Amino acid sequence: MEAPRTPSYRTTAIIVASALFMEQLDGTVLATALPTMARTFGVSPLHMSAALTSYLLALAMFIPASGYVADRFGAKKTFRLAILIFTLGSIACGQARTLPFLVVARFLQGTGGAMMVPVGRLVLLRSVAKADMVSAMSWFMVPALLGPVVGPPLGGWIVTFASWRWIFYLNVPIGLLGMVLVTRYIANFKEPPAGPFDLRGFVLSSLALSCLVFGLEIGARREGVSPAWTLGTLAFGAAMALAYLRHARRTAHPLLDLTLLRLPTFGISVASGALTRITGGALPFLLPLMLQVGFGVSAARSGLITFSTAVGSFLMKLTAPPILRRFGFRSTLVYNALIASALLAVCAAFRPGWPMLLINGLLLVGGFFQSLQYTALNTVAYADVAQDRMSLATSLYSTVQQLMLSMGICVSTLVLAASTRLQGHDAPHLGDFSAAFLVVTFISLLASPICARLPRDAGAVMTGHGAGLPHPN
Structure with a gap:
């Protein structure tokens, strides 16, 4: 295990929370800017929902694998890599000149976000004594509540007085600082994986969760989407979820351990x-x-x-x-x-x-x-x-x-x-x-x-x- 400086639980919580704040703020700021971005790309605002759903799909697909990856490579290395991927995805989003490019960049960003939050929580749980956990978790939870309320007015200010591209560029200094602080203060907690990577479980859970999240998302946005398509997506996701439940009962080391x-x-x-x-x-x-x-x-x-x-x-x-x-x-x-x-x-x-x-x-x-x-x-x-x-x-x-x-x-x-x-x-x-x-x-x-x-x-x-x-x- 690497031996960086031992920080207080507040320092650890704030470092982890800064990554969570970056992710939470990004999504809510983006929602406000979608009409302006649509004009830049010359598309209908309705089509811009693809930039939101591609990010959610990446989260749904890769969050279940975050625990195994952290055990295999260490929580510190995984957390730092997640911040790097999220930051690179943010740069790519800011450079987007077409909607398809933005959708791919948002998926890359979501891949980093999928690892960032659960592994960040894991870092906190393994770094902080149980007697300090309530205080540490209080600090950790503030960004989750702050991001959604700060995001809309900040997004409105950015698109009014600057370019929407700054929504993504703002993540770059936060991400770089986060990687420096993680390197300096966070230990590389590592547990040997209990078993081999559950590839079948990963495929089933990815299909189930991505279809359920995507179905809920298009169901909420409804414009231009038939109810049959929404219900079909949700039904397929539910079927894959049932298939995963059967698989999890039969395998010794499932990706999502329901026990x-x-x-x-x-x-x-x-x-x-x-x-x-x-x-x-x-x-x-x-x-x-x-x-x-x-x-x-x-x-x-x-x-x-x-x-x-x-x-x-x-x-x-x-x-x-x-x-x-x-x-x-x-x-x-x-x-x-x-x-x-x-x-x-x-x-x-x-x-x-x-x-x-x-x-x-x-x-x-x-x-x-x-x-x-x-x-x-x-x-x-x-x-x-x-x-x-x-x-x-x-x-x-x-x-x-x-x-x-x-x-x-x-x-x-x-x-x-x-x-x-x-x-x-x-x-x-x-x-x-x-x-x-x-x-x-x-x-x-x-x-x-x-x-x-x-x-x-x-x-x-x-x-x-x-x-x-x-x-x-």
């Missing part, structure tokens, strides 16, 4: 996190759209309003450790899911007549509780996972996470479209957005009873909750 779901802390976190991630995918989509379409505010102003959720997430990182130490994971997750869901439901009542100060305050508090839920789920998931299975756990967790984020956009879009049609509107009205928020709220509420199945002492070694347990630093 990890038998661990109560991991399995419950995956199930509850799946519902919570649907909300995580829906909120950054619904809220800016409601403010711009329903309230009539500009993209820049809506970005400033939604930024309040990011402020709440920053406040959370300071208070999550004492909250979890006082109440433990189970109680925190059960009651916090109810509070976060209630604050999400309040978004359905937002109207232009509300004072903006009140809306900002509610979004700030909502961002706090949403961030606390994500941090707790992402931490307790690994409380009982053995070190030699940690890479498999991060691959599986990240795969489910990516699928559910896509599901969140799809669900909110379908509800919004259905309500618009039922009400006979040509475009979504505020009542249609309210319906979408309430449906997503109901899904979010389902996470609470699932979390109630956690053991009372779940993750106690990470928080110091309970008598006679170590106290975190």
Whole structure:
């Protein structure tokens, strides 16, 4: 193992989080710039969705293999290579002169992103003591919440005052700095792979996940796509998923080890996190759209309003450790899911007549509780996972996470479209957005009873909750 300088857990978390922020920011900034990019390439804005889906397809295909690659070559080397691939893909995107070139470049970028996030989480899990994990994960989760709210206003500013190509060029200095910091501070944690690479499992999981993600994506965007094509893509993806499940039961070392779901802390976190991630995918989509379409505010102003959720997430990182130490994971997750869901439901009542100060305050508090839920789920998931299975756990967790984020956009879009049609509107009205928020709220509420199945002492070694347990630093 390489022996770089030993950093504090905060330094490690920030290094890993910077890569996550780069990926999260890139996707949300790009969505705002698509109409401008379409004019550059001389194509319809509808066709620009290929630049989004090619990236998602790369994520779906390569995230399952990230754990094996990290075990085979070492987490540090894999993480550094992932940042390099993402950065090179960003440069290629910025140089694109045609849409097909951009689609290929985005796929390359997505290949790096597929390794960057799960391997970055693996670096954190193997670098930080369990007693410091809650604090470290709090820092790690901030970019995931910050990127989607910073992205839209930043994208609007870039396309208004500069070239859209700077959306991609901004990743270059961040990527170079990230590689330097990883080289200097991160150890090359390495576990011998439990078995040979599961090639058949890789093919089946890639087909299943790429078709499911692609089907959800085109289902959410619908324009110009027949329902039969969408349903056919989803059906084929489901068939490949069933084929993978059969394969995983028969092979000794599957690519995605579903037996990890038998661990109560991991399995419950995956199930509850799946519902919570649907909300995580829906909120950054619904809220800016409601403010711009329903309230009539500009993209820049809506970005400033939604930024309040990011402020709440920053406040959370300071208070999550004492909250979890006082109440433990189970109680925190059960009651916090109810509070976060209630604050999400309040978004359905937002109207232009509300004072903006009140809306900002509610979004700030909502961002706090949403961030606390994500941090707790992402931490307790690994409380009982053995070190030699940690890479498999991060691959599986990240795969489910990516699928559910896509599901969140799809669900909110379908509800919004259905309500618009039922009400006979040509475009979504505020009542249609309210319906979408309430449906997503109901899904979010389902996470609470699932979390109630956690053991009372779940993750106690990470928080110091309970008598006679170590106290975190």
